[in-house]
Amino acid sequence: MNNSDIPEMHIALFPWIGMGHIIPFATLSNYLASRGHRISFLLPKKGLLKLQNQDIDSELINFYTVKVPHVQGLPPGAETTADIDYSGKDPLAIAFDAMADEVEELLSGLKPDVVLFDFAHWMPKLGAKIGFKTVCYNIVSASSMAIGVVPARYFPKDRRLTDDEVLEPPQGYPSKTVVIRRLRHEIRAMSFICETFGAITxxxxxxxxxxxxxxxxxxxxxxxxRPMCDYLVDQFKKPVLLSGPILPQAPKKVLEEKWDTWLRKFSPKSVLYCAFGSQNIMPKDQFQELVLGFEMTGLPFLLALSKPHGAKTVEEALPEGFLERVGERGVVYDGWVQQNQILNHPSVGCFVSHGGIASVWESLLSDCQIVLVPCLGDHILNTRLLADELKVGVEVERDEDAGFSKEDLCSAIKTAMDEESELGNTIRRNHARWKEELSKPGLYDSYIDDFIKNLYQLMPQDHNNNRKFQ
Structure with missing residues (x-):
């Protein structure tokens, strides 16, 4: 079946109320709408306001704002994860679940064919009640799903991992490298599976x-x-729909003049770029080790980082004398930057990230060397996929408590950047090979097309026969 044979579907999306979830759902909406399908996107008002930097311009996409009710422990006016400290995630999850009645009322009136959701575990019940199909759409990698989510079924409520045990891969798990190591911080990073998130874990x-x-x-x-995708099919005995990486379309805007002017001061492929995502707030001591590690490299660097815990600004958290020592070769910036344009700038040669899935894809499709400093569970698994399984990047060494030194960071960057390093040359060759494989013309379009076909095949046959074709 060609996509031209598929009639218009009405697809609703209701992601978790964090921008790291809302943005990829919105990007997916763009792809679905570009194939002629009608989109209803449910989200809080503040989430909609934060989408203004994204290119969401299809007439087929309609946004419906849903009120986030105030619950005990939630700061007044908080509507997304950007409005809370990480410790407030449980009250936000309670408020998220309390949106169910308004979501039900909206969907009853909209009557979509299918709803894509991630954390709204109550959505399938609404689907059965109202009469739509449901897809639990996950923005993380298949590797993270396989080791991080599938074993969750075996953990009773209030179960906690202790420092002397580890989350072992379940039977049949297809990798010996994409794993959680027996390190205290990695075990703790996976304990989120057992933590309360609203009324349940x-x-x-x-x-x-x-x-x-x-x-x-x-x-x-x-x-x-592929092995991880096959494993998920085997575990859940239901269709597993792959959407591809769901990256934004090629940026329409050129890089801001101030960044382009600064980057052009340096030779090709010499600048280090670092970004850890807006939700990754570092302790002040680790923040200082990080910036000192970049200083130690002797290379120019642009760090897009949030201010650390306990600091009012990034500037006040910097080590004493740091700005004077690095001069114009180093910039630490607390604000939104055009990451894709920066990674593709001719002066940028290395990307140091936290291993979030969007950064993973952006790094793979760039020509930058890859260095990873993971902390959260899925970021650790993404890092193992890149550094140990695919051998396209270098992971910064961490101690039992997740700490790293400026020397560890500097060493990892130097290894990745050194053209005479055996490991550096290995990851450079592997990265080039994977970039070529993942940049084949039409690859991602084919995934979106198949994703849509599979959505359509979820519809009852009599329902499909009665639909009006375009």
């Missing part, structure tokens, strides 16, 4: 959504994670 929330939905969606490609 995070693991239970995901497991119920995956179990009860009509299909599972994953932001992945078979070329990169």
């Amino acid at each position: 995070f693991g239970e929330r995901l497991t119920v959504g995956l179990r009860d939905s009509d299909a599972i969606g994953v932001r992945a490609v078979r070329e990169l994670e």
Whole structure:
């Protein structure tokens, strides 16, 4: 079946109320709308305001704002994860679930054919009640799903991992390298599975959504994670729909003049770029080790970082004398930057990231050397995929408590950048090969087209026969 044979579907999306979830759902909406499908996007008002930097311009996409009710422990006016400290995630999850009645009322009136969701584990029940299909769509990698989500079904409520145990891969798990190591901070990073997230644990929330939905969606490609994708199909015995990486379309805007002017001061492929995402707030001591590690490299650098815990500004958190020592070769900036344009600037040669899935894809599709400093569970697994399985990047060494030194960071960067280093040359060759494989013309379009076909095939046959074709 060609996409031209598929009639218009009405697809609703309701992601978790964090911008790291809302943005990729919005990008997916763009792709679906570009194929002629009608989109209803449900989100809080503040989430909609934060989408203004994104290119969401299709007439087929309609936004519906849903009120986030105030609950005990939630700061007044908080509507997204950007409005809270990480410790406030449980009250936000309670408020998120309290949106269910308004979401039900909206969907009853909209009457979509299918709803894509991630953390709203109660959505399949609404689907059965109102009459739409549901897809639990996950913005993380298939590797993170396989080791991080699937075992969640085996963890009862209030289960906690202790420092002397580890989350072992379940039976049949297809990798010996994409794993959680026996380090205290990595075990703790995976304990989020057992933490409360509203009325239930995070693991239970995901497991119920995956179990009860009509299909599972994953932001992945078979070329990169085929064994993990096959493993998910085997575990859940239902369709697993791969959307591809769901990256924004090629940027329409050129890089801001101030950044372009600064970057052009340096020779090609010499600048280090670092970004850890807006939600990754570092302790002040680790923040200082990080910036000192970049100083030690002797290379120019641009660091797009949030201010650390306890600091009012990035500037006040910098080590004494740091700005004077690095002069014009180093910039630490607390604000939004055009990451894609920066990574593709001829002066930028290395990308140091936290291993978030969007950064993983952007690094793979760039010509930059890859260095990873993971902290959260899925970031650790993404890092293992890149550094240990695919051997396209270098992971910064961490101690038992997740700490790293300026020397560790500097060493990892030097290894990645050194053209005479055996490991550096290995990751350079592997990265070039994977970039070529993942940049084949039409690859991502084919994933979107297949994703849409699979969505359509979820519809009852009599429902499909009665639809008006375009």
